[in-house]
Amino acid sequence: MNIITKEDKDMKKSVVLLLGLAMAASLLAGCGSKPAEAQKTQAAADSTAAGKAEDGGAGTEAADGGETSGGGLKVALCVTGAVNDMGWCQSAYDGLKLVEQDLGCEVAYTENLDAADMVATFTDYAANGYDVIIGHGFQFGxxxxxxxxxxxxVKFICIEAEASAANVASYxxxxxxxxxxxxxxxxxxSQSGKLGFIGPVQGASLVKIMNAYEDGAKEVNPQIEVQTAWTGSFTDTALAKEAATAMIENGVDVLGHCxxxxxxxxxxxxxxxxxxATxxxxxxxxxxxxxxxxxxIYNVPQLIKTAVSDIMDGRFEGAVKQLGMAEGIVELAPYHDLESAIPEDVKKLIEDRKAAIISGEFVVPCDTTARN
Known part of the structure; x- marks a missing residue:
């Protein structure tokens, strides 16, 4: 697996469909298929990129120093955080590994990507011959x-976006x-009747989770108080802890987050x-x-494999596709060692509602309007 990092270098011209358009194409560099290897210093990445730039190549190499992997499509993944975050970004990284291992694709990724650099990074991958570019989050639409x-x-796959075109699909x-x-x-x-829920940056795909959490809570207790906060960051753990601590000091005794x-x-x-917490x-x-x-649990790995398989098999469709519990794409994790702490009637309540969602008997409201 290859890793491509962002570069602060001069703009270079690319010949595209619109004659004479100057396009940002930062030089591609670096390698590393494992999350730990992705944590290179920018200085090391810059050095590698400088060497690669001389021959005009894509600036990629195999993770093990040998030949690049896969004989199929070239697939690139872009994420806003670290690929070892034990959460949203790692789920996409696992999907990329699945595409590499099961479908024989050559893969690369860029992590910790800021919104200001998304167009340039997409352009880099497209200009360097990548067949499929995946943006993991609504911001990539x-x-x-x-x-x-x-x-x-080039086919573009966006997770949790609302973008669609002839060559763009959102899942x-x-x-x-x-x-x-x-x-x-x-x-x-909850014993206090106060819950807390923390989000990063407001966007439809995250607002709907926060709102659904509140709606589910109020089905059980219409008078329950749900305190919410947006940290403004996908990666700053200190901000989220600060917001959570303030909620706890204000009486919250169960926390949720997205x-x-x-x-x-x-x-x-x-x-x-x-x-x-959840x-x-x-x-x-x-x-x-x-x-x-x-x-x-969001089964992003299978989702990404399905999307790439559709492209390989000629089934790609530029549309917005909705997938949920009925399709096995979202699910709840086991209670693990805390199962004994949850009363049997509560577990039955959750199981019954889950069954109703899967069967279609109950449709969870999808409210994407921020309430705070």
Whole structure:
């Protein structure tokens, strides 16, 4: 697996469909298929890029120093945080590894990507011959449409976006379904009648989870208070812990989050205070075993493999696709060692509602309007 890092270098011209358009194409560099290897210093990446730039190549090499992997499509992944965050970004990284291992694709990724650099990074990959570019998060929708218009032969896959075009598809997970169940569980376990929920940056795909959590909680207890906060960061764990601690001091005794890597701070605050919490994206029990009752699991690896398989098999469709619990794309993690702490009637309540969601008998409201 290859890793490509961002470069602060001069703009270079690319010949694209619109004659004379100057396009940002930062030089590609670096290698590393494992999360730990992705944590290179920028100086090392710059040095590697300088050497690669001389021969005009894509600036990639195999993780083991040998030939690049895969004989199929060239697939690139872009994420906003670290690929070892035990959450949102790592789920996509696992999907990329699945594409490499099971489909024989040559793969690369860019982590810790800022919004300002998304168009340039997409352009780099497209200009260097990548067939499929995946943006993991709603923020990648507009960049995919912009760059996709210039590279009609490249397929763009956006997770949790609302973008679609002839060569752009969005895969939207019904994360509100697990958010609703977590809210029901949190309200059932609360003694104070106060819950807290922390998000990173406001966007439809995250607002719907926060709102569903509140809606699920209020099904159990219409008078329950749900305190919410947006940290403004996907990666700053200190901000999330600070917000969570303030909520705990205000009486919250169960915390939830959809805050990517920064959500770890909320889980740490719950552990320190001896209260319960729910995880997001991954089974996050190992991060806070004394606090995490369950987690919302998003089966992003299978989703990414399905999307790339569709492209390989000629089934690609430029559309927005909705997938949820019925399709096995979202689910709740086991209760693990905290199962005994959850009353049997509460577990039955959650199971019954989950069955109704899967059967279609109950449809979780998808409210993407921020309430705070």
């Amino acid at each position: 507009d960049p995919a449409l912009e760059v996709g218009e210039l590279y009609p032969d 939207v997970m019904k994360c509100e379904e697990t958010g609703y169940l977590e809210g029901m569980l949190a309200a059932s376990m 805050a990517n890597e920064s959500g770890t701070g909320a889980l740490n605050a719950a552990t320190d205070a001896g209260i319960y 995880g997001d994206s991954y089974d996050q029990y190992d991060l806070a075993p004394k606090a995490v009752l369950t987690s919302a």
